[in-house]
Amino acid sequence: xxxxxxxxxxxxxxxxxxxxxxxxxxxxxxxxxxxxxxxxxxxxxxxxxxxxxxxxxxxxxxxxxxxxxxxxxxxxxxxxxxxxxxxxxxxxxxxxxxxxxxxxxxxxxxxxxxxxxxxxxxxxxxxxxxxxxxxxxxxxxxxxxxxxxxxxxxxxxxxxxxxxxxxxxxxxxxxxxxxxxxxxxxxxxxxxxxxxxxxxxxxxxxxxxxxxxxxxxxxxxxxxxxxxxxxxxxxxxxxxxxxxxxxxxxxxxxxxxxxxxxxxxxxxxxxxxxxxxxxxxxxxxxxxxxxxxxxxxxxxxxxxxxxxxxxxxxxxxxxxxxxxxxxxxxxxxxxxxxxxxxxxxxxxxxxxxxxxxxxxxxxxxxxxxxxxxxxxxxxxxxxxxxxxxxxxxxxxxxxxxxxxxxxxxxxx
Amino acid sequence: xxxxxxxxxxxxxxxxxxxxxxxxxxxxxxxxxxxxxxxxxxxxxxxxxxxxxxxxxxxxxxxxxxxxxxxxxxxxxxxxxxxxxxxxxxxxxxxxxxxxxxxxxxxxxxxxxxxxxxxxxxxxxxxxxxxxxxxxxxxxxxxxxxxxxxxxxxxxxxxxxxxxxxxxxxxxxxxxxxxxxxxxxxxxxxxxxxxxxxxxxxxxxxxxxxxxxxxxxxxxxxxxxxxxxxxxxxxxxxxxxxxxxxxxxxxxxxxxxxxxxxxxxxxxxxxxxxxxxxxxxxxxxxxxxxxxxxxxxxxxxxxxxxxxxxxxxxxxxxxxxxxxxxxxxxxxxxxxxxxxxxxxxxxxxxxxxxxxxxxxxxxxxxxxxxxxxxxxxxxxxxxxxxxxxxxxxxxxxxxxxxxxxxxxxxxx
Numbered sequence: 107x108x109x110x111x112x113x114x115x116x117x118x119x120x121x122x123x124x125x126x127x128x129x130x131x132x133x134x135x136x137x138x139x140x141x142x143x144x145x146x147x148x149x150x151x152x153x154x155x156x157x158x159x160x161x162x163x164x165x166x167x168x169x170x171x172x173x174x175x176x177x178x179x180x181x182x183x184x185x186x187x188x189x190x191x192x193x194x195x196x197x198x199x200x201x202x203x204x205x206x207x208x209x210x211x212x213x214x215x216x217x218x219x220x221x222x223x224x225x226x227x228x229x230x231x232x233x234x235x236x237x238x239x240x241x242x243x244x245x246x247x248x249x250x251x252x253x254x255x256x257x258x259x260x261x262x263x264x265x266x267x268x269x270x271x272x273x274x275x276x277x278x279x280x281x282x283x284x285x286x287x288x289x290x291x292x293x294x295x296x297x298x299x300x301x302x303x304x305x306x307x308x309x310x311x312x313x314x315x316x317x318x319x320x321x322x323x324x325x326x327x328x329x330x331x332x333x334x335x336x337x338x339x340x341x342x343x344x345x346x347x348x349x350x351x352x353x354x355x356x357x358x359x360x361x362x363x364x365x366x367x368x369x370x371x372x373x374x375x376x377x378x379x380x381x382x383x384x385x386x387x388x389x390x391x392x393x394x395x396x397x398x399x400x401x402x403x404x405x406x407x408x409x410x411x412x413x414x415x416x417x418x419x420x421x422x423x424x425x426x427x428x429x430x431x432x433x434x435x436x437x438x439x440x441x442x443x444x445x446x447x448x449x450x451x452x453x454x455x456x457x458x459x460x461x462x463x464x465x466x467x468x469x470x471x472x473x474x475x476x477x478x479x480x481x482x483x484x485x486x487x488x489x490x491x492x493x494x495x496x497x498x499x500x501x502x503x504x505x506x507x508x509x510x511x512x513x514x515x516x517x518x
Numbered sequence: 519x520x521x522x523x524x525x526x527x528x529x530x531x532x533x534x535x536x537x538x539x540x541x542x543x544x545x546x547x548x549x550x551x552x553x554x555x556x557x558x559x560x561x562x563x564x565x566x567x568x569x570x571x572x573x574x575x576x577x578x579x580x581x582x583x584x585x586x587x588x589x590x591x592x593x594x595x596x597x598x599x600x601x602x603x604x605x606x607x608x609x610x611x612x613x614x615x616x617x618x619x620x621x622x623x624x625x626x627x628x629x630x631x632x633x634x635x636x637x638x639x640x641x642x643x644x645x646x647x648x649x650x651x652x653x654x655x656x657x658x659x660x661x662x663x664x665x666x667x668x669x670x671x672x673x674x675x676x677x678x679x680x681x682x683x684x685x686x687x688x689x690x691x692x693x694x695x696x697x698x699x700x701x702x703x704x705x706x707x708x709x710x711x712x713x714x715x716x717x718x719x720x721x722x723x724x725x726x727x728x729x730x731x732x733x734x735x736x737x738x739x740x741x742x743x744x745x746x747x748x749x750x751x752x753x754x755x756x757x758x759x760x761x762x763x764x765x766x767x768x769x770x771x772x773x774x775x776x777x778x779x780x781x782x783x784x785x786x787x788x789x790x791x792x793x794x795x796x797x798x799x800x801x802x803x804x805x806x807x808x809x810x811x812x813x814x815x816x817x818x819x820x821x822x823x824x825x826x827x828x829x830x831x832x833x834x835x836x837x838x839x840x841x842x843x844x845x846x847x848x849x850x851x852x853x854x855x856x857x858x859x860x861x862x863x864x865x866x867x868x869x870x871x872x873x874x875x876x877x878x879x880x881x882x883x884x885x886x887x888x889x890x891x892x893x894x895x896x897x898x899x900x901x902x903x904x905x906x907x908x909x910x911x912x913x914x915x916x917x918x919x920x921x922x923x924x925x926x927x928x929x930x
Contacts, residue, residue, distance in 0.1 A: 119544065119696075212905070217713065394805075410823070
């Protein structure tokens, strides 16, 4: 059993939502550890000390996040060192690493960062590739094990995966694994998906099926809770996956945390097709999704964000008459935008989005959330009308996701 | 002082991010209560009892969420009743209310819901307009006050505002409010910022100064912890803000949770300037940031994502010779991209980004993270070289933020 301790006034003041706790819970559970309790305290010495000591007494293993920065409100390192009765010693290797990083960027290291190379005696330093605060692990027979991680989510996550989970596995031995498999769907609401899966869910022995809405789709997660040994767990998961694919395979685009834009990129790369996009209401989000994938320059040529009608005409050759006759949010304009993206860049495939993300701009005919999406591949072009619910941000995100899904369906 | 106790296995398993805690923190802080600690436990009787008792001993006032539903894993009501030594009695009024609601929808009330009308003797029932679980408030001189709220965010929020805050004000009298003010900075690392603010932080009487990294900058938060009455608190905050602005005003772009793209939009709108962008490594992210702001169509014409060099030439008129002589990631190309954005759309201002987001593509001369950003405003154009640290996502996000900041500085 493990407890979590997240540290920071901003968490108690509510200015930051604690996403670290959920991430730690997910990953530790998957690694076979049970999280017993989570405590959050502010940046104050007695509170940190008291909460950590109580948590260690209950479980003997605590993972803390936060309070490792270079500023005076970062107290975790000295408080934990004092609790374990360890001196803080300068780690020359980490100091040199930090100085080297600043130097590589042509800067002198600020004096404040020096305290991030202070390490409690006998602690294990877990090098942080993404930031200046290293993770630290302390252990003794009386108190148990405390792992300190920075509060910046990206740093905490990569340290957890690369360093902390292996450290815990060595410290506590292998766990009976909780295994899960996630199938990612898009294009159907949770309740409709549940209807199509009505018979399947009840039938999965040794497995639970969870519906996890992601904002742009529903993830289906199958879990075995450590009752089964390998290879039975693996077999049961594979059977469950097959049942889900039989029922809703047309909506599944990937597994685990695969991104739809990355899956699409694999298909484009395999068929040596190059893509360009044109977008209005998504305003760059579609291109940003595509280019977030490393190596996307192999198949993505570029895009146009045609927010004003003048930009649609000048950059993409949409006809004045089409805009006048059908309006910017129409099948015809969507198709001309997709063709414009292809022609202006010399791409093989085009993808275009035009719609009304709100909050203003809706009409009775074309209410907020109305979006036309067009795709063009060699030998085929097609547009679909969507009506997305939600806020401006949600409508934009869902439109970009739907566009990627439309092209993926055409390619496979 | 108040403590929060959130109850539910899903919070420890990480399948749900605890947004209730942040909401409670924000609203209670604003109402003058200091939140000392947050504890999260699973749906187990000994854990709930132990955590609640410890929290009551520390502060004498605890707000719990979760575990009030109609299913067997909802334990909060009986556990708390037992702790206070109160019997659970059927509240006929609430039972009738529940039965009436089901009836109005043409349904018989499921038997399970009856337990939601069981109320500890002498507890105050806080009617829930949005769900079947009422809030409950218990108080006695030995233990103090415990408020129970449902875990469904919409129900919890409306009960907090309508019932709990007024109940606490009666119970504890009016509070001197905890007030805070946030100044948002970008363009300088936390440690360097702390160096520039070295003299200021120690000098702020009645105020604490916190550094909150956001990924694309550092928020500076000043807080008065309720020692001061109005108007003194307001005056002390205003003085603190002025000290910070004197020291690092050049880096501050906004207050509260203002977005840099929105602040820039206000400046563009005020001066009736229209913007277009051209971006390479950020791949649409800069345009997406700008168009995430409602009403951005008033000043944003569009943009080009020129990922391939051919797109830089075809869509933005970047000269073949410039690309050949200086390379795509260069001052000259950045300036030509900015000019191309302006000329191809007829905008007044242009903003351009070209760089290497990685993970591949770096060279000794131009390592991953090297980014040139150019801006053009009427009468001026300028480019700056940056070297961003971090992952591909982080470099892209930081480059987009730096571009927005560069243009904002030129406009004000």
